[in-house]
Amino acid sequence: MTDASDLLEQARQAAAASYSPYSKFRVGAVVVTADGTVFAGCNVENAAYGSSVCAEVTAITTAVASGARSISTVAVTCLEDDECFPCGNCLQVMREFGVERLITEKGEYTLEELLPYSFGPESLA
Ligand code: THU
Numbered sequence: 001m002t003d004a005s006d007l008l009e010q011a012r013q014a015a016a017a018s019y020s021p022y023s024k025f026r027v028g029a030v031v032v033t034a035d036g037t038v039f040a041g042c043n044v045e046n047a048a049y050g051s052s053v054c055a056e057v058t059a060i061t062t063a064v065a066s067g068a069r070s071i072s073t074v075a076v077t078c079l080e081d082d083e084c085f086p087c088g089n090c091l092q093v094m095r096e097f098g099v100e101r102l103i104t105e106k107g108e109y110t111l112e113e114l115l116p117y118s119f120g121p122e123s124l125a
Contacts, residue, residue, distance in 0.1 A: 002032050004103045007075035014040035014055065015079045021045060026079040027055035031063050031099075034070035039063040056090040060097060068097070075103035082106070091115040 007030050015028025020043050027043040041058030056076055063071060074094055078084035082105040086094070094102070094111055095118050102109045 002036065002038065002073070004075070004108060007032070007038070007073065007103055008077055008105065010038065010040060011055075011075045011077040012079065014042050014059070015077060016042075018042040018055070018079075019044045022047075022049065022052075024080070027076065027084065028079075029055040029059040029074060029076040031056075031059045031071045031075075032073040033063055033068040034072060035068075037063070037066075037068070039066065039068070054087060054090050056086055057093050060093055064097070071097040071099050073101040073103065074099050077105055085114070088115075092118070095120050 010030045011028040014030060015026045018026035020026055022045050030038050030040045032038055039059050039062045041055050041062055043055045044058060045052040056074055060071060076086055085104060091114055095115055099111050102111055
């Protein structure tokens with residue numbers, strides 16, 4: 001199921017697996033690839049804080065590791081904050097794989113709205 005409310009519900013379920021003993025901020029994300037496959041991820045923290053990984057990056061890297069190279073949609077949620085938006089690093093990772101549609105608990109956005117004037121693969125062409 002890939003409509004917005006279904007994707008958010010899947011993101012909430014992914015957030016339940018969050019490993020976030022330091023921030024206690026449970027984030028979940030799901031991504032939809034070009035062929036419609038859905039991959040989920042959660043944030044995975046580390047005692048060395050800088051080694052922590054965001055939920056969106058976990059979901060995207062899982063999709064890429066399965067062979068995906070084009071991702072159309074990302075849905076992200078946080079169980080502690082229903083106004084959660086992706087961080088700048090996550091937006092940049094989304095940019096790499098062509099994400100267009102971003103679903104949050106606050107509504108839907110385009111990546112272009114949240115990351116205008118961005119740097120991407122074609123910048124190096
Ligand atoms: N976090 C995400 O998973 N995604 C974001 O876009 C922003 C922040 C996580 C990282 C860390 O585990 C926790 O939220 C608090 O920053």
